[in-house]
Structures are given as C-alpha cells and as structure tokens.
Amino acid sequence: MNYPTIPPIDFEASAAARKRQNSLTKPLGSAGYLEDLSVQIAGMTGSAIPDCSRKTVILMAADHGIAKEGVSPYPPEVTPQMVLNFLHGGAAINVLTRQVNSAVKIVDIGVAFDFGEIPGICHRKVARGTANMLTGPAMTREQAESAIRVGMETADESIDNGVQMIATGEMGIGNTTPSAAITAVLCGRAPAEVTGRGTGIDDAGLQRKIRIIERCIAVNQPDPGDAMDVLCKIGGLEIAGMAGVVIAAAARRVPVVLDGLISTVAAAIAVELVPETKHYLIAGHLSEEIGHRILLEKLGLRPLIQLNMRIGEGTGAVLAFSIVDASLNLLRNMATFEQAGVSDKV
Numbered sequence: 001m002n003y004p005t006i007p008p009i010d011f012e013a014s015a016a017a018r019k020r021q022n023s024l025t026k027p028l029g030s031a032g033y034l035e036d037l038s039v040q041i042a043g044m045t046g047s048a049i050p051d052c053s054r055k056t057v058i059l060m061a062a063d064h065g066i067a068k069e070g071v072s073p074y075p076p077e078v079t080p081q082m083v084l085n086f087l088h089g090g091a092a093i094n095v096l097t098r099q100v101n102s103a104v105k106i107v108d109i110g111v112a113f114d115f116g117e118i119p120g121i122c123h124r125k126v127a128r129g130t131a132n133m134l135t136g137p138a139m140t141r142e143q144a145e146s147a148i149r150v151g152m153e154t155a156d157e158s159i160d161n162g163v164q165m166i167a168t169g170e171m172g173i174g175n176t177t178p179s180a181a182i183t184a185v186l187c188g189r190a191p192a193e194v195t196g197r198g199t200g201i202d203d204a205g206l207q208r209k210i211r212i213i214e215r216c217i218a219v220n221q222p223d224p225g226d227a228m229d230v231l232c233k234i235g236g237l238e239i240a241g242m243a244g245v246v247i248a249a250a251a252r253r254v255p256v257v258l259d260g261l262i263s264t265v266a267a268a269i270a271v272e273l274v275p276e277t278k279h280y281l282i283a284g285h286l287s288e289e290i291g292h293r294i295l296l297e298k299l300g301l302r303p304l305i306q307l308n309m310r311i312g313e314g315t316g317a318v319l320a321f322s323i324v325d326a327s328l329n330l331l332r333n334m335a336t337f338e339q340a341g342v343s344d345k346v
C-alpha cells in the first residue's frame with residue numbers, strides 16, 4: 001500500500017507565531033497552553049497566522065463481529081439507528097457541531113445495514129461489519145487497506161472543498177473492544193490495564209470483556225511491530241478509516257483533532273504506518289475510557305479538555321474546536337504592545 005509523503009513541520013512559521021504571541025498585549029506567556037497550541041498549528045499549517053475557521057468532523061460508522069459476544073450493553077442495531085439520528089440532526093455531535101460552526105460528514109464505512117437512498121450519508125461500505133475476532137482476523141488485509149483508502153479519499157475531498165481542520169469521530173457498537181485490544185498490543189500492556197466500560201458495561205461484563213480481549217489476542221497473535229497486521233486482526237473498519245483520514249490530512253498540512261479512545265487508536269495506527277503523521281495531531285479531550293490516557297502518553301499528546309465524556313461520535317474533539325478557535329483568535333486579533341501603546345517593559 002502506498003502512502004502520501006508527509007511534509008515536515010514549518011519551523012519558520014512556528015517561530016513567527018511565537019514571536020507574535022510574545023508581542024501581544026498580555027504578560028509574557030500568560031495565555032499558557034493556548035499560546036503553545038497556536039504555535040504548533042502554525043508549524044503544522046505553514047502559516048504564521050493560521051486560518052482554521054473551516055472545520056469538519058468526519059464520522060465513520062461501522063459494526064463489529066465481536067459485538068455478538070455481549071461486550072457492549074447495547075445491541076448492534078444501535079449503530080444504524082444512531083446513523084439515522086446523525087442524519088436527522090438529533091445526536092450529541094449534531095448539537096455540538098452546530099454550536100461551534102463545524103460541518104459533519106457521516107460515512108458508512110462498514111455498517112451491517114442497508115441505508116438505501118437517504119440524503120446526507122456517504123456510502124463507502126467496505127463490508128457489513130467485521131468478522132468475529134474471537135475466531136479469526138476481524139478483517140482481511142484487502143478490507144483494511146480499502147477502509148484506509150476510504151478515509152484518505154474522504155479527508156482529501158473535504159480538504160479540496162476548503163476544510164482547514166478535521167476532527168475524527170466514530171460510531172460502532174462494540175468498538176471499545178478492538179480499541180482496547182489494539183491499545184494493549186501497541187502499548188505492551190495487559191488487557192486488564194487498558195479495558196474500560198465503553199458505553200457502560202457492568203462489573204461482571206467488564207471482566208468478561210477483558211477475558212474476551214485476552215482470547216482475541218491469543219487466537220490472532222497480532223505482531224506489535226506490524227501495525228497493518230494488528231489493524232487487520234483485532235481492528236475495525238472505522239478505525240482503519242480514521243487512520244486514513246489522519247494520513248491524508250497530515251499530507252496536506254491539515255491538523256487533525258482527535259476524539260476519544262477509538263479515534264486515538266486510529267491515530268496510533270496511522271503513526272505506526274506513517275510516523276511523520278504524529279506532528280499533525282491534536283488531542284481534543286481525555287475520555288473516561290481508561291486506555292485513552294495510556295495511549296495519549298505513548299503518542300506524547302496533551303488533551304485540551306477533560307470533562308469525563310465517553311460519547312464518541314467526535315463530540316470531545318468538536319468541543320475542543322472552541323479551544324482551538326480561542327487560541328487562533330488571540331494570535332490573530334489581539335493588539336500588539338506597539339499598536340496599543342502599552343509598555344512591554346518588565
């Protein structure tokens with residue numbers, strides 16, 4: 001599989017952004033991490049005063065064969081039902097994208113349901129869900145590669161249409177199970193250390209979920225040094241798709257804001273496949289799902305928000321868009337000491 005070349009970070013642009021931050025009418029460094037964030041985005045975009053006003057969340061929906069094993073308290077039918085809710089504008093992600101003036105793109109990359117002719121959906125189904133990874137690989141290599149390609153093409157389309165910042169979002173009943181499995185393998189942790197309650201499984205269910213993840217890893221023997229092997233064997237179609245989004249966005253200097261555990265797992269796979277993508281990632285929030293903190297630490301990312309959220313859909317990432325806006329608006333719109341006639345002597 002061929003991946004695009006990722007341009008290096010533009011250190012001239014980031015140095016210019018830092019210089020401008022230091023010239024603005026506030027005590028030196030007083031906007032804290034908001035300053036660092038604007039400097040990072042300048043380096044990513046190659047612009048000293050970045051414009052990331054046009055934003056979208058790309059929400060990938062898919063089903064999971066492992067959901068048959070009762071790893072989620074909700075039935076798999078909720079995946080297509082929630083996709084219809086997204087299309088009708090009634091889900092959390094719709095409310096939050098409206099609030100922050102972001103677009104939302106709903107992609108059926110692997111839902112086990114035929115949506116037919118319905119306005120607003122991107123029909124990019126690679127398979128009707130993954131296979132049950134308890135008895136063999138979740139996906140063939142061809143399926144995983146097709147899903148990555150769908151993600152790359154979807155991001156490219158959005159960027160061609162003027163999008164300057166992308167959030168990754170997902171919907172898929174059961175998807176915290178492959179996400180915890182991938183986190184365990186990539187971080188060299190025991191499943192018990194990285195497996196959470198997902199949509200809210202009870203204590204007995206959590207113990208079963210951990211045992212199932214242990215068996216999935218034992219049955220499939222994913223090679224931790226081969227991200228494509230890990231993705232095929234214990235991954236998901238939406239995880240592969242979001243990895244593709246990260247790769248294509250990074251190739252075009254478009255920053256990617258990550259949501260919770262599943263989004264971050266996809267980014268970790270992207271970084272394993274194409275290491276330079278790492279420089280284009282922003283962690284939107286810290287999810288309640290316990291593996292998320294461990295994975296963010298591995299990626300060296302600091303989440304912008306911590307509100308104990310575990311909705312998914314891209315909600316935490318989209319909420320973090322307002323922090324990004326604050327950071328870039330300060331850089332762009334504040335007066336300098338010279339303009340305002342304020343003394344910068346300390």
Ligand SMILES: O=C(O)c1ccc[n+]([C@@H]2O[C@H](COP(=O)([O-])O)[C@@H](O)[C@H]2O)c1
Nearest residue numbers: 072172174175176198199260261287312
């Ligand atoms: O973003 C997260 O960290 C997150 C944490 C827990 C649950 N979710 C969402 O809940 C679904 C997966 O949960 P589960 O219990 O079915 O594996 C899926 O649709 C995700 O979007 C998302």
Ligand SMILES: Cc1cc2nc[nH]c2cc1C
Nearest residue numbers: 074078171199311312313
């Ligand atoms: C209702 C519901 C909404 C969701 N959004 C993301 N994952 C979800 C899972 C459920 C169950």
